[in-house]
Amino acid sequence: MSPTVRVAPSILSADFGRLADEVAAVERAGADYVHVDVMDGCFVPNITLGPVVVEAVRRATRLPLDVHLMIVQPERYIDAFVKAGANIVTVHVETSPHLNRTLQQIRSAGATPSVVLNPATPLSAVEEVLSDVGQVLVMSVNPGFGGQSFIPATVDRVRRLRAMLAARGLEDTVDIEVDGGINAKTAAEVVAAGARVLVAGSSIFGTKDYAAAIRSLRPAVPSPSGRGKQG
Numbered sequence: 001m002s003p004t005v006r007v008a009p010s011i012l013s014a015d016f017g018r019l020a021d022e023v024a025a026v027e028r029a030g031a032d033y034v035h036v037d038v039m040d041g042c043f044v045p046n047i048t049l050g051p052v053v054v055e056a057v058r059r060a061t062r063l064p065l066d067v068h069l070m071i072v073q074p075e076r077y078i079d080a081f082v083k084a085g086a087n088i089v090t091v092h093v094e095t096s097p098h099l100n101r102t103l104q105q106i107r108s109a110g111a112t113p114s115v116v117l118n119p120a121t122p123l124s125a126v127e128e129v130l131s132d133v134g135q136v137l138v139m140s141v142n143p144g145f146g147g148q149s150f151i152p153a154t155v156d157r158v159r160r161l162r163a164m165l166a167a168r169g170l171e172d173t174v175d176i177e178v179d180g181g182i183n184a185k186t187a188a189e190v191v192a193a194g195a196r197v198l199v200a201g202s203s204i205f206g207t208k209d210y211a212a213a214i215r216s217l218r219p220a221v222p223s224p225s226g227r228g229k230q231g
């Protein structure tokens, strides 16, 4: 398991009229990834953006782009998003009946495959693909909107997912990411349970000091010796 915590600001809560500046600002403020929420108005109730906006974000930062596809038939768009600059592509297990093939498609396109589960989807749904991904995203809200409250049962789901990875010797190669309702308090809880990538929209873009907000989301990571280590 990575000893450091990475923070991925979600541009869903950014000022889209000044998107390039907002992305540059979170990069300067210490972000590790830029999280891009793609919504189609079908899998989720909201509609956001497509590859042209990802391309614009790509031009605004050198940080890895963590692209979260909340769309039906994601396989139709994977190549376009990777071409636009996505480094990590996350697909929902709920939209991907041929998940193994879809994850291979992401890898062949040149990005890191990642899979995500909605809050009510059993962890067993990703069990067979754990060795095919670089990241598993555990939704801590029902996807579709920023600014929702963290679902507390997520903490135990992260703990159980970490155990599933450890049982397969994958805890150092697969990152657990959490998305939705992340603030300083919930960040500490999910990191203690094993999460290492934290997506946060409103708790970063809703503040004036992005650097302070990002710092507050990097809690001490418990180390085997019992001493906390700052990420």
Ligand code: DX5
Pocket (backbone or CB within 6 Å): 010, 012, 013, 035, 037, 068, 141, 142, 143, 144, 145, 146, 147, 148, 179, 180, 181, 182, 199, 200, 201, 202, 203
């Ligand atoms: C929700 C999105 C999230 C969202 C998080 O569907 O996947 O990435 O932007 O926003 P906050 O941090 O405000 O819950």
Ligand code: ZN
Pocket (backbone or CB within 6 Å): 010, 035, 036, 037, 068, 179, 199
């Ligand atoms: Zn997201």
